[in-house]
Amino acid sequence: MVKNVKKASAAVIGSLHQFTEDEVVTVRQKLLTWYDANHRVLPWRTIAATEPDRSKRAYAVWVSEIMLQQTQVSTVVSYFVKWMAKWPTVEDLARATLEEVNQVWAGLGYYSRARRLHEGAVKVVKELDGEFPDDRDSLIQHLPGIGRYSGSAIASIALGCGVGVVDGNVNRVFARVRGIGADITLQSTTEHMWTLANQLVDSDRPGDFNQAMMEFGATVCTPKNPSCNSCPLSVHCVSHHRSGDQQERASITNHFKKRKMPSESSAVPDIECLPECALCLRKEDWDSSLGVQNYPRKAQKTQSRQKASAVVVLQGNSGEMLLVQRPKKGLLANLWEFPSIALTDGDSHQEKEVTEQLINQFAVPSSLSSSRIFVADVIHIFSHIRQTYKVYKILLDDQKGLTWPSRYQGGQWMTRKEFVTSATSTAMKKVLKAVEVSEEKNKNEKKMGLVEKSPDTKKQKTISQFFTAAPKKK
Ligand SMILES: [Zn+2]
Incomplete structure (x- = not known):
């Protein structure tokens, strides 16, 4: 929850794990270019891009986000279309009975999500005059089951708020690109990821940027066998540099050296980090057979x-x-x-x-x-x-x-x-x-x-x- 977010403690964090101002511009632009060329066309994206009514956009994206919480995109599409045909606005949903809602939901599982959607719709109509909350914090405040991730996703995609999002895909991309090998489940690591996301998000196209990050993680920077050869971020990628063979590493290093643009000359200034850095992958944890898949890292279950x-x-x-x-x-x-x-x-x-x-x-x-x-x-x-x-x-x-x-x-x-x-x-x-x-x-x-x-x-x-x-x- 946003309220409870604490500022990162005084832990030492090497600059390797952060983006310079120049990198922010470059990486942002590369991701958006990639997204424009590669993104999947999805019904909620179309509504978010074309619907002039702010409240209707927010409603549609909200429904999609809740459906996507525990279900894959490919399954969600048909349910979303059916749902929006039956209840095109939040008022329509508020008038439905819970039984009707559950009927349309049938097959998606985790029925509490359907109940929360219905409950949220009633709340928006009764307490907010049918007007959707218009930023992340009020989304989290007013809608049941909306946390930092969902709130940020709806706010950026539907309402154009310049807030970043972090989900499992984004975690993986950041962990690899910035060589973050600290336990991904630690609060301190999570906070660093949110800081990076909020820093990197494009203020003109926050929704597209966040969807680009997530989709890039889901389709290019995948958990297993990522497509490093076609990855637009590989020259910025610490894990890619670290895992390449000598020749590959040398060519990446040369690539950095040859860069004329001062803005990119220090993209990965030094592959070594500070010895006391809290976010580095510890040397003894590096498994050369895993390559970039050394990142992200979850703490091993305590060895008994x-x-x-x-x-x-x-x-x-x-x-x-x-x-x-x-x-x-x-x-x-x-x-x-x-x-x-x-x-x-x-x-x-x-x-x-x-x-x-x-x-x-x-x-x-x-x-x-x-x-x-x-x-x-x-x-x-x-x-x-x-x-x-x-x-x-x-x-x-x-x-x-x-x-x-x-x-x-x-x-x-x-x-x-x-x-x-x-x-x-x-x-x-x-x-x-x-x-x-x-x-x-x-x-x-x-x-x-x-x-x-x-x-x-x-x-x-x-x-x-x-x-x-x-x-x-x-
Ligand atoms: Zn470090």
């Missing part, structure tokens, strides 16, 4: 960090388990969990580390610690962490004497019922589930006479041996 830890379920004779309570502050504060040991990724000494920590931090007898039973790997995704828990189980005949590191608030033996009702994380519930699944599997194997193959049983033997040999006391 991989973390691993060992989780040890220490289980007593009657099935009770040792749980420790996490610190009062930080991640998963106060929750109960099984004793956990953080693992260094890719460390080949992981197993040894788990054994040692079980002995040193939890006072698990050394033979039990090393002969723990591996249960399963449990994967759990925290907001941006992919955590792997290597789940182990140790059966204890004697529960006494165990300790826990001081980072925990305390420890407690819990039955499974108690565990389920205590404050534990989803991850720990998954861990218990894995233990239960493994026990169930083990039971079935026993039934099938596969007892000796079960690691659980084998280990249990070891444990009994241990306690017979050296019972733990304390």
